[in-house]
Amino acid sequence: MYNKSAAPPGIMQSVYGAPPRPRAADCAGIVSLAVADLFPRIQKGYVQKEGVSAIRRATVEALASVNMEMIEPGHTVNILASEHGFYLLEGDHYAEMVKTVRDVVEARTGCKNIRLRVAGGMATREADEVIAHYGLRPYFGGRAVGTHAFDKGIAIETEIGTLWGLDRIYDADWIIHASYDEPRDLYFYRMIDRVLKPFAMSYARYETRSVFHGNFGNRSCSFIQRAIFDSPFVQKKLAFGCFLRMTPAGITGVHADADLDRAGRIITADVMRDYGKMLRLLGSIDEYIAVLDGGRWGYYLHAGGIVFGCLENATYDVFDLTQPAAFGYFDILAKMAAGDPDAMGHIMLVNPAIRAVVVNQAWPGIPMSDVPMFARTIVVGADQAAMIEADPANQVFMGFAESADTIEEALTSARKLANTDKILIFDGSFGHINLSPQLAEYLIMKAPEIEEMVEHTLLPLWLRQRGIKPPKPATKSRKKK
């Protein structure tokens, strides 16, 4: 049932990561498993560069029913994009959607001053790298600009006081929220108001992002994006939203809507059904070696559409809102609040199934020192080890980690250290998973049981908790549009 390993998405060279190196998928003994073979009911999608031209058509069709009469020829429009969208597969689908939004708005409204704002995170050159890589500046007639968490802010008055957005995001008469539905770091927001999350993160100053992650729990934090979104300031500027749709099986199309709450309900139901199955399946593995192998921060690298960060915390059902903390760090705080004198000891309980981590390639720059603290960690390449050693966000990482010269050497060591042959590779893949045959056998055996549990038990629970009417369970394979 499994095949030879599949080529993972290519890696965009960046100043933030070591030069691209041989991929883990090319190592001896690695195979691939199609997501559609595991979960026949998940909507099939496009992978790698496949279907990019179809995204233009899908975007045009999705926008056809969206009202744009508020945009006049003399107005300014900012199309808001987030850097993460350009790392979904190879980014071409998201880039094509963003370009098409521009073209449709211009054609429908006569507006010529349509600008692109690519929002980045803590790395100030990241958005500019993306703009250059996808040729977005010439496409937008020179009006494509990157922004980041430290850029000049703008005060947004909300029902809970002043919150801070980024001035460059909002410096137009109208904004268009051009996003994606891939759920990413679920442990930080629990799939509450997914489509609005960029208003508290990508489009926000770092103080707002800090409050979101640090001063609220991982359920209540989503009220930050709600407060910003509901503010008169944002409501006055928002034209509509346009979302790249994905499942663990790939990119499936585009949804556009002026009513972001309606879009949110649709997207939430689909994400929980499709990603929920893969989350629960990968979260059920008893022991494995995780290999980080992509051109992004390790937490955000995908295997079968699920980011590594979600599996680091896979001992919890992050969708179930009756599980109060559902994340190692918040669990510690809850235990401290309950007076547990050993609360800090619980940090070692983060997904014990991850017996070892191999960092073949992943950006440093985001705090990840907890990884080598809870699992044996091997970093490939002296150049990458030196980058991590010099990284101010990971000052103790290499103190807990080992290094190896090649991915083959690292995997050999990891197998011995972890005493398992189950290997799961986070290399950005959707549509398939690169892994070892031993793990493939387990997933094939377990998937039917998981699918039934999600469709009939968990999905109705998750949706009820969010006030969304559960759809009828899918009964047969759904085909690509």
Place this chain on the structure above:
Amino acid sequence: MKYVKSIALVDQSQCVGDGICEPICPTAAIRVFEKKAVVDGGLCRACGKCADICRKNAIILVPREEPLMIEVDAGSVDEEKIQELCRKAHLFPDQPICACTLTPAREAAAAVLLGARTPEEISALTGMRTGCAIYCMGAIQRLLCAHGVELTPPANNRWYLLPLSVWDIPEKVEKRHPGYYIKEDKKLYG
């Protein structure tokens, strides 16, 4: 606590004095004088943000001749006062509040009790916010405000005032938005 192994070095021949490195520095260690950036080696905590944002690539991090160990000795401060300040800020003394330096709230509270009055001073004393430079600002402001410090944001946009936490959300807002579990999270982490 932070072990500071490096220091920012400005290549004066490349520096154009545009000043974009100033506001991103969490300790205010880099300033532009007479159109050239100058680093205060005593304050630089080697976060590298100035080097990252400089589009002229005029700044690099180089090894320090003598690495610095940055730490506030919380043991030198009255434990009861630390507990009280953390309680007011809704933080637990042993809680790591900076994901990069793993600084516990106790150490940051001690810095405040020993006289730190700005986020820059806390960063310089503890090393907090000198990694990713983002996610611990909320906790820093909570501690300062809980101590009664009236924070005045700098004119250069280095930081804006935002000490907001879940405990600041009014009950009427909680009730209006039950789907966000605000009341439950206050109880869970309070």
